Amino acid sequence: MRDKRRNSYINAITLRFPCLKFALHICGMRKLCYVAVVRHCTMIAIAQQAGPFPYKQYYSMSGIDPLVLIDALSVCMGHEEKELCKPAQLRIGLILDTSANILGSEERACRLPLMQYLAEKMTALCYERPCC
Numbered sequence: 757m758r759d760k761r762r763n764s765y766i767n768a769i770t771l772r773f774p775c776l777k778f779a780l781h782i783c784g785m786r787k788l789c790y791v792a793v794v795r796h797c798t799m800i801a802i803a804q805q806a807g808p809f810p811y812k813q814y815y816s817m818s819g820i821d822p823l824v825l826i827d828a829l830s831v832c833m834g835h836e837e838k839e840l841c842k843p844a845q846l847r848i849g850l851i852l853d854t855s856a857n858i859l860g861s862e863e864r865a866c867r868l869p870l871m872q873y874l875a876e877k878m879t880a881l882c883y884e885r886p887c888c
Contacts, residue, residue: 762824769793769828794847797822798854801870806859823873825851830877834884848874 801822825847832844851874855865865871 765824766827770831797825834881
């Protein structure tokens with residue numbers, strides 16, 4: 757059941773990327789909404805991983821799994837249409853900026869399991885073809 761919810765959340769976030777690509781020049785509100793979603797998932801990950809009771813594994817056992825954002829970004833970066841890479845790169849920068857602002861420095865932000873998971877997913881794109 758958890759995998760079904762996680763996969764549907766990944767699909768929902770992933771399907772927003774093509775919408776942003778085509779509708780970015782029409783309405784700035786779509787961009788602001790997606791920025792809010794990225795910041796929200798990042799803040800949840802920071803609270804879960806660097807809070808008073810941090811999780812030792814990637815996935816939270818209960819509650820919201822913020823790593824679905826990273827999975828959705830890797831799906832978009834690995835897609836055969838390379839126009840989706842630019843919004844995904846901007847979202848990765850937004851994740852880094854948000855976590856650096858909350859934790860005080862980029863060095864502390866890069867020590868989070870969130871960033872390690874991001875690095876693993878982006879590195880895996882070099883060796884795997886997720887679109888096949």
